Amino acid sequence: MKAAVLATGPSMSAALAESLCDYDIYVVVNDAFRLAPHADALVAQDFAWWNEYRRETDRFFGRKFSCNKGISGVEFIDYAGGPSTNSGALGIYVAATVFGAPTIDLYGFDMHGDHYFGAHPVRLKGTSERRRVAMQEQFFALKQRLDAMGVHVTNRTEGSALRAFPP
Secondary structure, X not given: OEEEEEXXXXXXXXXXXXXOOOOOEEEEEHHHHXXXXXXXXXXXXXXXXXXXXXXXXXXXXXXEEEOOOOOOOOXXXXXXXXXXXXXHHHHHHHHHHOOOOOEEEXXXXXXXXXXXXXXXXXXXXXXXXXXXXXXXXXXXXXXXXXXXXXXXXXXXXXXXXOOOOOO
């Protein structure tokens, strides 16, 4: 079984999402659900994000996940790293643990620049450089867990700055 996890980096696009057809499982992170409405799962951490896009995400038919409790219609997933992890790392974790994918390919994990859609609305926080440093650490912690589980992750994002899973 092979999974694709689609994030929201500037390299992500509708054409790329549509071209990915050789996967058993599709997990989308945050706004990437718009590019792959057929995905098996949507993962997002931020309460404010869920509140902002509730009308749209209510029409998403796949499973929805967060490490934060109390988000209506969203499954809580107990991630040992706690709710402070990032949505991209959680998406990979969901592909590996909930869906049991031993092989996972990453798309849109640029870890630099904005998003494929530009900036978030002012009401939502963007990713600061300080936050990106913390996210890199979270990905390294996840890599250790996945290595112990025998899960192989390949970053297919050209030019990605994700150090735990370099392209």
